[in-house]
Amino acid sequence: MSHLPLSQPMLTVAAELAAHPLARDCLLGCAAVFVAAALLDALAPKDASGKLQASGLWLLRGGWVLLTTMLAYQGLRTNALPIASAAEVLLSIAWGVSGLALFLDLTFNHRLPTWAIAGTTALCLVAAAFLGVVEHPGLDKTGKPLIAIHVGAAILAYCVLGAQALNSAAFLLQDRALARHQFGGIYALLPALVPLDRIGAQLMGAAVWLLGLSLVIGATDWAQRDLALVAAPKLIAALITWLACFWIVVHRRRQRLPGASFARASLLAFIPALIALYLSLPSSR
DSSP states (O other): OOOOOOHHHHHHHHHHHHTTTOOOOHHHHHHHHHHHHHHHHHHGGGGGSHHHHHHHHHHHHHHHHHHHHHHHHHHHTTOSSSSSSSSHHHHHHHHHHHHHHHHHHHHHOOOOHHHHHHEEEEEEEEHHHHOOOOOTTTTTOOHHHHHHHHHHHHHHHHHHHHHHHHHHHHHHHHHHHHHHHSSGGGGGGGHHHHHHHHHHHHHHHHHHHHHHHHHHHHHHHHHTSOGGOHHHHHHHHHHHHHHHHHHHHHHTTTTOOOOHHHHHHHHHHHHHHHHHHHHHHHOOO
């Protein structure tokens, strides 16, 4: 992982913050905001006014702003991208998944289930709180900007795949509900099948490009180093993930993976992505 140089004023601020790492209570407090958002959204089917669902969405937005602030603080404190430890990677993933969900909502009016997004984000925050946001001593600090892009693209790709996994789960739940003529309860909170399918295709295409970019940049760096230093299991898992996603996109465009089949394939592709992500965490090396 690389540490990108910051301007002199920012370095001064970073020096003042260096002795004050993110406290566990801050992370747990932020997690509590997302838990509250998930609970309000889960209770929304019992509220005909729609106020609970709207309140849950606003809490999700507020939690994301709070998480953004904490990541910015951590970046200034360490003079680096917040990807230097397992806890920081989890925080970045939480930020990416929740931020992507909000982006889809604001840009495409496509709302993933708030309870699922907020719950996933809260789990990442709780895990990061107990791992502790500390700098991993074994990280590479060569200062190569391309490595930062490599890591950032990989994290974004896994965030996109995580969002697509939730999107696919929502598709399968909605598809099952329609087949059984179940229209109330939690199913009423799910988007329609057509936008779920359309957004899913776009997310999978984005994952292919992002993970492909990460692999290409990583390969150029690995070619200049001793291959024995490369974590083979992580590379294999990432390559399998990319091949699976590429296969899904190709067959989707050839209309060989309709609706539910595409959703199931997306969920299966998320398995090697989780393995690659776990192997990428500093503590797993």
